Amino acid sequence: MKLGLQLGYWGAQPPTGTAELVAAAEESGFDALFTAEAWGSDAFTPLAWWGRETERLRLGTSIVQMSGRTPTSIAMHALTLDHLSGGRFVLGMGVSGPQVVEGWYGAPFAKPLARTREVVDVVRQVLAREAPVTNDGPHYPLPYTGEGSVGLGKPLKPIVHPLRSDVPIWLGAEGPKNVAQTAEIADGWIPLFYSPSVAPMYAEWLDEGFARDGARRTREDFEIAATVHLEITDEPQRVMAGLKPSIALYMGGMGAKGQNFHKDVFTRMGYAELADRVQDLYLAGRKEEAVAAIPDELIDALHIVGDEAKVRDKVAEWEDAGVTTVLLSLTEADQVRRIADLLA
Known part of the structure; x- marks a missing residue:
């Protein structure tokens, strides 16, 4: 199992000490560096900024929100970063949720599986550069001929020849249909909340896609x-x-009362009653009570916290559960070095 450094997305201000973290990961044998986005900092720019000082780390997004860019725009980012990194880029994408897609990007959230399939297909067409890019799907038609079109759209190939014709595409997915589709059309999966205890459930969905x-x-x-x-x-x-x-936040506040995909994950993990209670508290503005309701056992299932012996044992559990890379959210360069030494 490989180690990755997860920089995530920014809070109210840009983080400090990131350059030292990235340098430590590069020097300590980490495999990858990943960035994320929500509705503040974007994923591509920090990856390019801090990735420029690396020579070996894979550089990935976890995740780019598909509704924030057209498929061809996403492909342009991927093509560019793959060249700049010498073929080390990993494109991680996901559909996000309806509150973000419709409230932040002003786009419809409907049909997330179909939209994902179209985005992946268009991105792969751009990177393959075998023919002008076209798409007959209803979500991202190319060329566009719908309402407001002037009728001059022309199928195009990218001006720049891609360094690699098949950049790895990993998808963020949570529900059974989405996970199965990910196994079918993608090169990797980025689960948001994973635990070895529910690996058999996920394995069933993944196997459906592989078949x-x-x-x-x-x-x-x-x-x-x-x-x-x-x-x-x-x-x-x-x-x-x-x-x-x-x-x-994710269980109770990152979604609407009747539609919170993150909450659904915890329900599938066996925490339905807890998830309902936390959501009720969070949406009622009682955030401190919502936080207090989260049991230690859930944190222990989702994260790896403890002394060196426990950390080694739990990392082995995650590897046995099928995880090929753990993306670690770390804040200090010394942590990076210590973990690398412990798990070497």
């Missing part, structure tokens, strides 16, 4: 990159307490 006609990958060459907070500490209770606000 479909035309599936790109098999379980043997498909990547699963799970984001996890890993911390070596003699004070696990303190660390776990600091991780609870994020879980409460």
Whole structure:
């Protein structure tokens, strides 16, 4: 199992000390560097900025929100970053959720699976550069001939010849149909909340996708990159307490009452009653109570926190559960080095 550094997305201000983190990851044998986006900082720019100082790390997005750009625009970013990095780019994408897609990007959220399939197909056409790019699908028609068209759209090939004709595409997916489609059409999967305890459930969905006609990958060459907070500490209770606000936000506040895909994940994990309670508290403005309701056992299932012996044992569990890369959210260069030494 490989180690990746997950820089995530920014809070109210740009993070500090990131250059030192990236340098430590490069020097310590980490495999990859990943960035994310929500509705603030974007994923591509920080990856290019900090990735320029690296020579070996794979550079990936986890995830780029598909509704924020057209498929050909996403492909242009991928083509450019793959050239600049010498063939080290990984394109991680996802559909996000209806509140973000419709409230931030002003685009319809309907048909997320069909939209994903079209985006992946268009991106692959651009990177293959075998013919002018066209798409007959209803979500991203190319050339566009719908309402407001002047009728002059022309199928085009990218001016720049891609460095690689088949840049790896990993998809963020949570529900059973989305995960199965990911196994069918993508090169890897980026689960948001993964736990070895629910790996058999996910394996069933993935196997459905691998079994479909035309599936790109098999379980043997498909990547699963799970984001996890890993911390070596003699004070696990303190660390776990600091991780609870994020879980409460996604479980209770990152979505509407009747449609929160993140909450659904926790329900499938066996925390339906807890998820309902946390959502009710969060949406009622009682955020501190929502955070307090998150049990230590859930944090322990989702993250790797403890002394060196426990960390080693839990990392082995995640590897046995099929994870090929753990994307670690770390804040100090010394943490990066210590973890690399421990797991070497």
